[in-house]
Amino acid sequence: MTHVSHSLDAEVIVIGAGVIGAACASRLAQAGHEVMLLDAGEVGMGASFGNAGHIATEQLFPLASPEVVRGSWRYLLAADSPLRLRLGYLLPILPWLARFVWAARPRSFARGVAALLALQESARDDLAQLLEDVDAAQLLHLNGHMDVWESESGRNAALALARRLRPYGIESMPVSASALQEATPALSRGVQGGVHYLDSGHVEDPHAVCTALAQDLLKHGGRIQQCRVEQVQAMTSHCATLTLQDGGTLRAQRVLICAGAWSKPLAASLGYHVPLDTERGYHITLAPQPASGSGDRPALNRPVASGERKVIMTPMSMGLRMTGTVEFGGLHLPPDPRRYALLQRHLQALLPGANTDGASTWMGFRPSLPDHLPVLGVAPRHPNVFLAFGHQHLGLTLAGVTARIMTEVVLGRRSPIELAPYSVDRFASW
Ligand SMILES: Cc1cc2nc3c(=O)[nH]c(=O)nc-3n(C[C@H](O)[C@H](O)[C@H](O)COP(=O)(O)OP(=O)(O)OC[C@H]3O[C@@H](n4cnc5c(N)ncnc54)[C@H](O)[C@@H]3O)c2cc1C
Known part of the structure; x- marks a missing residue:
């Protein structure tokens, strides 16, 4: 174990105890370093609390894509659109949306695919190893997921996506409606088929x-330690000082910022201006259903996604969860209850008769940069400050690989992958 000088509070301070910060902190501590993990609230209560639990290794195409730009704008203000902009957030989000359109140009989209692929290549194995090393392997189920359709156009889109992913090594196989019904009798008769992605998975409780x-x-x-960090200052290359909301300070040799959707002001306190915003997402989680007989099977044994409805249902240990929608509404507007009603409608359509009595609801803040790549690496002008945030729809999936990369970087070693595509300075020319 490395010991810190008595004038420091820790060798490494990690800000943010979501899945990214907790994974990095755990890996750094396993490597023998003295680590302090800070959070303004309790561990894992940010976006990492209520996500879909999908280990989405098939998601290689950034949302900032030519198709999304072409297809979604006309729905942005519709109440039941899967991609929605709250009118009260129109002005603040405009610069982000402009960059999003810019990032969706074919050449930058192709660079984004390459950068996501570099992370996804080892993401599943890194996460599995991480969970095994922290005695939590039982939370992870690597039996793939289904992408189902209810219409001819849904079928064409789902099969085209599977075909497009195959050259990248993403294995899948089509499943007929009858095979789906056989395996999952609770699914609606309206489901006409699906694609089984073989190498994805899910966790049964993200929290x-x-x-x-x-x-x-x-x-x-x-x-x-529970405290809210207001500012980070890197006084020397050996010491960074954090100013806390309660007026206190903490000092460490190295600081790692992993504050998810709230990372922007912390990076700005050091002079890094990142266009980080949030894509809010919603879930409803059904209450556990009492078993009515010994032959009862859980409604699903793997996640079932609907590309047409842009939702995913995941069997969780606490009950079935339906998750979905992207809402641009910033960090302060209250949740829109119509989004929960929308998820309920999708749930009833895909799993008719699902009992929503006692279902819980939740909204969370995906931390998203316009190009849908995270920021990873050392802060370019502060060698003792490190950044790992902006994992958008993929923070759980990428937690293991992020922790492996950041442990190397924080310890001053070479990153296992080239980090230029994830640089905090990539937006500087704007
Ligand atoms: C609806 C929904 C579904 C999703 N589904 C999936 C999925 O299926 N698979 C997947 O891989 N990803 C999914 N995601 C994305 C994933 O949840 C996020 O990318 C991930 O949780 C981000 O983790 P994080 O640690 O960066 O942020 P968070 O979990 O938000 O953690 C950030 C932490 O920082 C703390 N913090 C913030 N500011 C400060 C401060 N100033 N001082 C101290 N502490 C601070 C917060 O309290 C919080 O605990 C989903 C997200 C949503 C919203």
């Missing part, structure tokens, strides 16, 4: 993933 990582940190001598 439990975060708490397992935090427990592992404590086991390796790390500390967790």
